[in-house]
Amino acid sequence: MPEYPTSIGTSTPDSISLLGHDLASELLGQISFGELAYWLATKRRPTPGQLRMFEAVLVSLADHGFTPTAIAARLTYYSAPDSLQGAIAAGLLGGGSRFLGVTEDTGRYLHDAVATFGDTEAWTDADWDDAALVVLRKGKAAGAKVPGLGHPVHKQGDPRTPVMFALAEETGMKGPHLRLFEAIGRVHPEVLGRTLPLNGAGVAGAALADAGLPIDLLRGFALLARTAGLIGHLAEERETPIGPTVYAEVDRNARYTSPDVTGG
Amino acid sequence: MPEYPTSIGTSTPDSISLLGHDLASELLGQISFGELAYWLATKRRPTPGQLRMFEAVLVSLADHGFTPTAIAARLTYYSAPDSLQGAIAAGLLGGGSRFLGVTEDTGRYLHDAVATFGDTEAWTDADWDDAALVVLRKGKAAGAKVPGLGHPVHKQGDPRTPVMFALAEETGMKGPHLRLFEAIGRVHPEVLGRTLPLNGAGVAGAALADAGLPIDLLRGFALLARTAGLIGHLAEERETPIGPTVYAEVDRNARYTSPDVTGG
Amino acid sequence: MPEYPTSIGTSTPDSISLLGHDLASELLGQISFGELAYWLATKRRPTPGQLRMFEAVLVSLADHGFTPTAIAARLTYYSAPDSLQGAIAAGLLGGGSRFLGVTEDTGRYLHDAVATFGDTEAWTDADWDDAALVVLRKGKAAGAKVPGLGHPVHKQGDPRTPVMFALAEETGMKGPHLRLFEAIGRVHPEVLGRTLPLNGAGVAGAALADAGLPIDLLRGFALLARTAGLIGHLAEERETPIGPTVYAEVDRNARYTSPDVTGG
Amino acid sequence: MPEYPTSIGTSTPDSISLLGHDLASELLGQISFGELAYWLATKRRPTPGQLRMFEAVLVSLADHGFTPTAIAARLTYYSAPDSLQGAIAAGLLGGGSRFLGVTEDTGRYLHDAVATFGDTEAWTDADWDDAALVVLRKGKAAGAKVPGLGHPVHKQGDPRTPVMFALAEETGMKGPHLRLFEAIGRVHPEVLGRTLPLNGAGVAGAALADAGLPIDLLRGFALLARTAGLIGHLAEERETPIGPTVYAEVDRNARYTSPDVTGG
Structure with missing residues (x-):
């Protein structure tokens, strides 16, 4: 017989288990x-700090x-309002x-770098600056772009960035990914010859990595977040369509x- | 010139506004x-009770x-892991x-009924029972099915149902939709000749309606919730694929x- | 053991069967x-006339x-060129x-009407006109719209319409759906009080029905056709993006x- | 004013132009x-040979x-038959x-190799064998896999392969991509140490390239083809659902x- 393994959930006629907990008595209304x-x-289960950052x-x-x-979602809704x-x-x-790639690309870029560092527990800002350099x-030697650096609109600084760093500090969630990204923010002018802001979507990738989310699914969280945004856009499209x-x-x-039609 | 109206958000080089609030200083880390x-x-913005129910x-x-x-999401990921x-x-x-229709169908069914009731502020359970009948x-006369009644697995009672009603009671969010659905739960045997449980997905529809969410978008909230579930399934599919x-x-x-091939 | 029935195709290590025929020796390069x-x-398998109309x-x-x-496809390609x-x-x-609904709606509207007619084999145009009335x-009494009547651009006549009717005549494929639609085109001014063109997408629905395609899948053929169009748009988007x-x-x-933010 | 360039089509109140031709009088029923x-x-516009291969x-x-x-399409239809x-x-x-990647991967692999060859007009099979080696x-030195080589079911030979080669020969469409792929079929045992069949989906990629279709869109044609297959599956799902x-x-x-729930 084939077997389909799962640890997400299971149910019996009188109970639903989700992630090893009873949905009704342990989760509903409580998380x-x-x-x-x-x-x-x-x-x-996330720690309070991980959850706050997430x-x-x-x-x-x-x-x-x-x-x-x-815009694509709104056009689709206009064409097919039944779905x-x-x-x-x-x-x-x-x-x-x-x-949506900035979050994922930045998280992966930092993750790949951090993986080569060994124990960074005791590193000072100066150590992180050296590592970032x-x-x-x-x-630069390989001709690679630094993801998460620069923003088309917020050229002097993405307003989300300092708030996310402060929140990470406050919650004790400023781990190696955010630290390296922060150091990149400090030292990149020395290498790149110009000063660029740390993109908020890039900070999001670093923060998710430090909060313990899997690197390979970072795009998924951007998609989850965006689902709420899309519902907002579709709700608005119902009222004031574009x-x-x-x-x-x-x-x-x-x-x-x-067209230049050959043989047409 | 065309105009594209929106109240969701806007941004300037140094600020991002979302829903009339400054994203960085008023929302990030605070909601x-x-x-x-x-x-x-x-x-x-939801009241605390509305948010708790939502x-x-x-x-x-x-x-x-x-x-x-x-299963469809997992098969698609297996075929196209790059996306x-x-x-x-x-x-x-x-x-x-x-x-996913039960939530939406139940919400709409209750909404349509409630819309005909006038002021129900002072109604007692007995009044709701009469209305439900x-x-x-x-x-029944029209041959219509009652959405949200019955469950293929939880035949003796959906474990989510009493918890959701208790939570609505506790938060002061038991409005006309939940009250009518509760009354349907009490009196339907008299009309239908058998006893069925109130489905948790149906309760969800009633609860969303009482929490002030728009009836026409109830399916959207089921989809938002399901996005989190799908990410869980895809994370698991990476580890133990089915x-x-x-x-x-x-x-x-x-x-x-x-096939019975005609002219084949 | 579960069984998954199919008549579409099957294969062995040395042959592939599709629709009851050997793919390699009977279909490839031949249809x-x-x-x-x-x-x-x-x-x-379609007759030559059915195929020509299809x-x-x-x-x-x-x-x-x-x-x-x-436009939605092009915007999506712009955002996610990797997929x-x-x-x-x-x-x-x-x-x-x-x-895309006009094709399907018109086909179904005509189909439902034709189903009530009995044998129309010997009907003359005058009989069809009476039926159309x-x-x-x-x-009109029921307040229903006639699908396939009218076109936002081709107000004096959709250029596809006469060609499709001529083709149906030529191939012997002008069956009851096209005949009824044609009659509607003749007599509707008498009922509706104004003259509207027969929409080409509506004619498509009638023609598909007469060519023996299942009414419940008419939308599917519009989608198949549109897939070719979308590939054209995406090919063009690569060269001259919009x-x-x-x-x-x-x-x-x-x-x-x-927004009018309550409690915000 | 913004401009949205296109050469696909345009229409006026009394005509529709597609690809530089009048849809009604030049294309409908004729192609x-x-x-x-x-x-x-x-x-x-394809030549007769290109069209036959396509x-x-x-x-x-x-x-x-x-x-x-x-299977994913059928499950989705089962869940949401309304769409x-x-x-x-x-x-x-x-x-x-x-x-669906084999077609695209094989086409691109052959295309990249062929691009380095210069004029192959006068090449003999022996020349192609040398090039393939x-x-x-x-x-092999780079550790790369050869796309289009091998098939999970048709281990002794994909039945589509010889038919497609014969058809290309017959239509004069056996160009450099098919020739190189054919040569790979002959000489790969010498390099790889085992004999594998040329996959029919790989041949499809080579044939599309020789027929003049753009390499970057090969996946699109597999998707177009598959749309017809999916409609067949959904038609069958309506009758005998799986x-x-x-x-x-x-x-x-x-x-x-x-789950091993930490902190749960």
Whole structure:
């Protein structure tokens, strides 16, 4: 007989078990949705500090206004209002390398670097600065970009960044990923020859890594956060739609040029 | 010039505004992800009671084990491990009438009934029972099914149901939708001739309605909750995959019969 | 043991059977993709007339320029260029009631009417006109819209319509659905008080029904046709992208108004 | 004013232009759906040979039985029967690196090799064998896998392969990609030390490249082909569903083990 292993949950006619706990008597009304999301992804209950950081990251990533993915979701809802799930799915499908990738790319970049450091427990800021210089120089020699550095709008500093660092300090969650990222923020002008802000989406990746979330699923948390944002956009699309205007504007300003049809 | 109205958020080079508040100084680290999700969907900040119920509902809906949608997400991840967003989207696309519909259908059913009642502020349980009888009889005459009544596994009672009612009582959030659903739970044997449990997913719909969430988006909250569950399933699929076994089993037990090919 | 029945195909180490035929020796290079698509959907090989109409319908539905679904697919590709399947899926998800629904709605409307007619083999155009009047009057009394009537751009006549009717005549495929739709085109001014063109997407629905395709899957053929169109749009997006401009324009013309935040 | 360039199509109140041709008078009923799909993707009308190969490839890729993607589509349809587009989209979302990747990977592998060869017009089979040996040895030294070599079921030879080569010969479409792949089929035992069949999905990639389709969109054609297969599966799912059985079997054979809950 085939077997389908799982540790997520199971149920009997009179009980539902989730993550080794009784859903009704131990979880419902007692943990936040964010806590459950963390727990489901890791099979570990977060510490208060981990949870605080995780919820803050989700809040920071939930919405970025009229992103291409929000517009795609609204256009899909306009075309197929009978399928809310389709509109949300369409919005999430844009969660790839270009727009949601910063969080994941930064987390992985820092993770790969930190993995080579050995014990950093006693490192001072100066030690982190030295390490950051090594990482940045190695990357520069290889022609690699530093993910999470720079922001198209917040050129003088992403307002989320200092708040997330302060929160990590306060909760005791400033681990090696945030420390290295912070050091990169301090020393990169020396290597790159110009000063760039630490992107809030990059800080999110570092914070998730320090909060114990798996590197390979960082994109997933950005998608979870974005699901809440997409519901907000679709709720607003019901009241003050932009889909019809986007469509009309693209159609109106279409510039048709005949294809160079070979053999046509 | 076209205009694209929005009240969700806006940003300047040095600030990000979300829902009329400064993201960095007023929201980050200060509200839970669940609170933000509520706020985004309604443009209203939830009261503590509303938030408590909303988070409890999300927790109750996040995972139901190996549902068809969880299996579909895992199979998609197995086929296309390079696109986490595709696997999550595939899982959400099953969030339609059959599997995620109970929450929405129950909420709407109760909402439509409640809308006909006038002021129910002073109603006693007996008043609600009378109203429930009227609703059930009218539905029976029309041959309509009562959504949210009955559960394929929890035949003697869904363990989530009493906890959700107790929580609503405790938080002062037992409004007309939950009251009517509770009354339906009491009186339906008289009309239907058999006793069925109140489904937890149905209670979720009633609770969301009483917590002030828009009826037309109830499915969206089930989808948000399920996104967390799907991330859990995909995290587990990375460790102990079931996709290959599902595929092998279906393939191995395929029973091929020749089509009746006309003109073939 | 569970059994998974199928008549689509099966394979052994040295052969592949599809629809009861040997793929390699009987199908490859011998049937068109359109013929296979028809055959897969119906388990019947199409007659030459059915195939000709089916391919014509697919050609007529493949592309409609910068539709909301094409724009959504392009925006998704812009956000996640690493997942072509995600961009195509996002485009298809808009294939719901509003934009791709005309084909399906018209097919079903005609099908439901035709099902009440009995044997129409010997009907003359005058008989069809009488039947159309009855159908239209019944619909008007019930306040129902006639699907497939009218077009936002082609107000004086959809250029696809006469060609599709001529093709159906030529191939002997003008069955009851097209005949009734044609009659509706003749007599509706008498009932509705104004003259509207027969929409090409509606004709497509009637033609698919007459060509023997299942009514419940008509939307599927519109989606198949649209997949080819979406690939065209994504190929073009690689060369001359519009995604970044759509995003920039919406962002630039966003009009932010503060939400009425209760308790915020 | 923004401009949205396109050469796909345009329309006026009384005409529709597609790819520089009048849809109604020049295309409808005159070209196959396969021809239009080729044309849309390349902006070039295919030659008869290119079209014959393109349609044959689509036929060869349309269905592979109960693949993970077909099962995912069926499960999604079972959960959300109200959204055919969602079920098709879910099926396509599995069209990633593992299951639909062979066509794309093989095409790109051959394309990259061929690009280094210069003029191969006058090459004999012996020349191609020499070239294949160089390519294979270079790949072996780099530890790279040869895509399109080997098949899990058709271990002694994929039945599609010889037919596709014969068809390419017959239509004059055996270009450098197919020739190199054929040579790899002849000489790889010398380098790899074992004999593997040329996979039909790999041949499809080579054939598409020789037929002039863009390498970067090869996955798209596999997805187009698969859309027809998915419609076949969903049509069958309506008649003889497997979704409920897959669900029941996974649920029945779930093996629950308690998570190692830290701090839980």
